Amino acid sequence: MKKVAIVGAGEIGSFIAERLSAEQFEVTVIDHNPVVLAQLRNTVDVAGFLGNATSLRDLTAAEIRDADLLIATTNQDETNLVACLLAKELKIPYNIAVTRYLGFRGQRSPFNSQQFGIDLMINSSEAVRNEVMEVIESRGASEMGAFADGQIILIGYQVESKSDFCGKRVADISGNGAAPLFHLATIVRHHETVRPLPKTIIEEGDYLYLTTTQRAMHDVNAVLNVEALKSRTAVICGGNFLSQMLAGALLNRHFSVTMLVDDGDKALMLKEHFRARRHFHVEVGSGLDMRLQRRVKVPATAVFVASTRDDATNITACMVAKHLGVGKTVSMIKRNDMLSVCRSAGVDVRIAPRLATAKLIQKVVHENRVLDYKAVAQTNLEVVELEAAEHSRVLKGRLKDLRLPEGAVVCGVLSAGVASLPTPEQGFKSGDRVVILTPPEHILEVETLFGSARG
Numbered sequence: 001m002k003k004v005a006i007v008g009a010g011e012i013g014s015f016i017a018e019r020l021s022a023e024q025f026e027v028t029v030i031d032h033n034p035v036v037l038a039q040l041r042n043t044v045d046v047a048g049f050l051g052n053a054t055s056l057r058d059l060t061a062a063e064i065r066d067a068d069l070l071i072a073t074t075n076q077d078e079t080n081l082v083a084c085l086l087a088k089e090l091k092i093p094y095n096i097a098v099t100r101y102l103g104f105r106g107q108r109s110p111f112n113s114q115q116f117g118i119d120l121m122i123n124s125s126e127a128v129r130n131e132v133m134e135v136i137e138s139r140g141a142s143e144m145g146a147f148a149d150g151q152i153i154l155i156g157y158q159v160e161s162k163s164d165f166c167g168k169r170v171a172d173i174s175g176n177g178a179a180p181l182f183h184l185a186t187i188v189r190h191h192e193t194v195r196p197l198p199k200t201i202i203e204e205g206d207y208l209y210l211t212t213t214q215r216a217m218h219d220v221n222a223v224l225n226v227e228a229l230k231s232r233t234a235v236i237c238g239g240n241f242l243s244q245m246l247a248g249a250l251l252n253r254h255f256s257v258t259m260l261v262d263d264g265d266k267a268l269m270l271k272e273h274f275r276a277r278r279h280f281h282v283e284v285g286s287g288l289d290m291r292l293q294r295r296v297k298v299p300a301t302a303v304f305v306a307s308t309r310d311d312a313t314n315i316t317a318c319m320v321a322k323h324l325g326v327g328k329t330v331s332m333i334k335r336n337d338m339l340s341v342c343r344s345a346g347v348d349v350r351i352a353p354r355l356a357t358a359k360l361i362q363k364v365v366h367e368n369r370v371l372d373y374k375a376v377a378q379t380n381l382e383v384v385e386l387e388a389a390e391h392s393r394v395l396k397g398r399l400k401d402l403r404l405p406e407g408a409v410v411c412g413v414l415s416a417g418v419a420s421l422p423t424p425e426q427g428f429k430s431g432d433r434v435v436i437l438t439p440p441e442h443i444l445e446v447e448t449l450f451g452s453a454r455g
Contacts, residue, residue, distance in 0.1 A: 002026060004365065005064040005092070007053040007083045008074035009036045011334055012098060012124065015354040016071060016361055018044045019375065019382070022440040025365075030062050031074075053083040059090060070095045071361060077101050081118065088117045096120045096361060100241065120364060125242045127356040132330060133249050135349050136234075136303055142207070142349050145374040147385045147435045148414035151214050154374065154383055154435075155182075157224060158343070159206040164225065171198035181220050182212040183421045185411050185437045186381065191340050193379050195407075207343065209376060211411040211435065213419040231302045231327075232256060237287030237317045238308040239266045242332070244273065246305060251277050255303075258296045260287045287317040293324055302327040311338045318347045339378050352377055370447075371433060382440050383411070388432040389451025399426035402449070405442035411435045 004020055006013045009031040017040060020027050027046040030053050031037045041048045051058030053072065064070065070087040072080035077099045084095040097118050138144045143156025159165050165173050170184060187194040188207040194200065202208070212220045232255045236243050239261035247257045247270075256279040261267050267282045274280040285292040287306060298304060304321035306314035311333050318329035330349040333342050342350045355375045362373040362382075372385035388394050394402060399410060399422055410422045414433040420426075428434065438446050 003064075003067045003069075004028075005030065005062070005067040005070045005087075007031075007070065007072040007080065009033065009040045009048075010073065010075060012354045012357050013071070013073035014040050014044070015336075015375075016073065016358055017046050019358065019362070019440050020365065021045045022380070023443050024441070028062060028064055028067070030059070030064075054079055054086070056086050056089060059083070059086050064092065065090050067092050068094065069365065071098070072096065073098045073357075075100075084118045094119050094364070096122060096364060098122050098124055098357060098361075100125055122357060122360045124353055124357045125245050127360060128242060128332070128351060128353045129245045129249055131356045132246060132305065132349075132351055133253070135330065135351070136250075136328070137253070143209075143377060145383060146214075147372050147374075147383070148412065148419060148433045151414050151419035152412035152435050153212050153214060153217060154185075154411070155210045155212065155220070156377070157208045157210060158348070159202055159204060159208060161204045162225075163202075163204075164223070165202045165208070166204050168202050169198065170196045170200045170202065173202065180421055181216050181223060182210040183411055185209045185211055185409050186376075186379070188378050191378065193381065207378065209437070211421065213412070213421065215419070231300065233297075233301045234258070234303040234305065235260065235293070235296055235298055235301050235321070235326075237304070237306040237314070239263070239270060239282075240307065240309060243305075243307045244270070246307060247274065247280065250303075251280060255279070257281070258283060260285060260292065260296070262286055288313065288320060290320050290324070293320055299325045303330065304328070305330040307332045309334075311335055311342075315342050315345050315347060318342075319345050322346050322348075343378070350377065366443075366447075370443075376437070380439055381407070381437055382443065383435060383437050384443060384446065385433055385435050386447065386450045388428045388430055388434060390430045392428075392430075392449065392451030394428045394434075394450055395430060397427075398424065399428075400424035404436075404449070405438065405445045408436055408438040408442055408446055411437050 003026040006017050006029045009029050017027050017029050021044050029046050030049045037048045049062035070092050072083040080097040084097045087095040135144050145154040184196045186209045234250045234255045234257050236259045250257050258281040264284050267284045270282045298321050304326045306317040314331040318331045322329050328348045331347045333350050333352050358375050359373050370384045374383040412435040
């Protein structure tokens with residue numbers, strides 16, 4: 001797979017285009033908005049075509065007949081579905097539609113793959129919901145990803161002044177010894193990625209990406225001074241479709257849920273929707289109102305989730321909840337430049353919908369050579385899980401002998417069902433599953449090293 005057509009230059013489409021371009025794919029982006037298309041072309045090496053993705057004539061004029069894959073990412077489900085249908089007319093081998101409405105999927109839907117010819121539907125709200133729930137249940141992590149059948153865990157951790165890590169050298173922290181609990185993969189400091197060296201001093205405000213094994217999670221939580229959730233209670237600021245999905249997921253995990261919405265009609269609709277769930281409540285008012293947050297007992301709440309469509313509202317609502325002493329704050333963030341603002345504001349967990357959706361798309365783009373994938377927030381780095389092929393070069397030496405591309409780091413290995421963290425003497429066997437942090441421009445080189453490169 002070498003040529004990709006992307007419909008939509010919005011939040012998700014632009015991010016996918018940027019990452020695939022960095023990986024040396026030939027990318028064409030189609031959008032009807034000349035402004036967003038020009039902005040993308042000014043910053044990313046892609047071809048742009050101004051046109052209507054629901055027009056076969058426009059798609060033909062965009063010269064994408066020889067594309068290996070079409071990804072439809074606009075904010076209109078109908079546009080994405082029609083674009084994928086037209087992709088089949090153009091004989092494009094594979095297509096992906098990003099949707100927001102769950103009803104488009106399933107055997108009874110007229111848009112399922114057998115009847116409509118869509119190869120893969122990705123529901124963006126569902127992807128975000130799953131990521132939020134994973135982080136909520138991970139207790140102290142600001143970000144989390146599970147690899148190798150859940151045996152290798154990536155954790156994002158914010159260093160605060162009271163942290164045991166603050167002021168220490170990398171060589172002295174608990175994760176680096178004869179039998180380390182975790183592996184420090186990279187540090188984000190002042191919006192820049194810092195490669196951790198033994199002499200590097202951990203500073204207040206640093207954001208650490210650690211990998212550990214599932215069996216060591218309890219001990220890692222102890223080292224990170226992570227406390228269990230104070231209760232099974234959650235407050236959600238927002239009443240959109242994503243907010244409703246989050247409420248349902250939390251209720252299914254035995255949380256008591258209160259939603260804050262600023263519209264009385266919306267509140268009535270939510271009450272009706274969740275009428276059978278006795279641990280659901282809804283209040284009308286602004287999530288920014290400190291008095292309202294006190295009234296719904298935010299200070300005694302385990303989790304506060306801000307999931308409105310406005311980044312500034314989400315950040316501010318979380319700041320109010322944090323001031324009141326809530327256990328954990330989670331904010332949806334659409335704009336990339338707002339992620340660092342959100343972190344500086346003290347929000348515990350920042351969820352970028354484009355990253356959650358990109359993970360599912362990238363696994364298809366890499367045609368299953370990459371077993372799993374995660375874009376790392378606030379960095380130009382990606383985590384990929386690869387399988388060491390039978391005749392790959394990595395089988396001939398140890399980790400210290402490998403010539404990994406610049407910026408690439410082995411973070412964990414699953415061998416014969418046993419997960420381990422990397423050591424210089426680490427060897428590899430055919431079938432080993434290896435988790436690697438790498439810049440996107442080096443993914444092909446890493447795939448080649450492990451014997452799984454695309455042709």
